[in-house]
Amino acid sequence: VTADAWVTLEHVRFGTLRVPEGEVLHFGGLPGFPGADRFALLRHDRASPFLWLVSLDDPQLCFAVADPRQFFPAYAPVLSAAHLASVQARDERDLELYAIATLRTEGATLNLAAPLLVHAERRRGAQVVLESGDWPLREPLPAPRPPDAARAPAAQIESKPHR
């Protein structure tokens, strides 16, 4: 990455963002947001299981995401060839896995039915809809409030077994 290869964005939530071009992920749209292609995955706190997936095309748009296996170790979605092809991956081992969180004061949920795949090397991301129907669209997070969950040790977060 050369020194001038940065994407700069005035984000309504995060202020001025400067993202190295080499870290921009291309999603080619998400269900409900077909025009949102370029995203950056930002970690705001190393102790938090949540990251922000920030749109570089729409300064209003961002998602809180987390690797769902931090909360639900048994989560093992079956990925099809179409899912792998959507991020130009040959093997699941090439991929990072995230789920979109919906953060509400009354509690947070994770979308386990339509996880995000990220192929960092290819800079591709995709939200895939699992065909099996085994995983819920709004799975409550074990912790009662996200900020507490974000600060709690991982062992406490995982205290409630899944299913």
Added chain:
Amino acid sequence: VLVLTRRPGESLRLGEDVRVTVLSVAGGQVRLGIEAPASVSVLREEVFERVVQANREAAAAPQAFTRAAGDGAGEEP
């Protein structure tokens, strides 16, 4: 919208490599057979729409949550 009439056993081609065949029509239900490359994702419309709705809720929620809780979740990374 393009409207076509097909009978059981007849097919449609979408592009060169997707074929949709009407297998049977009975009791208000149409059974379809879909042949498509592995790279093509096939979803029921209502399943896709539920994901659209969940994404819209998730995109709206971080702002609402930060306002309601007044916490540090929105600090600059």
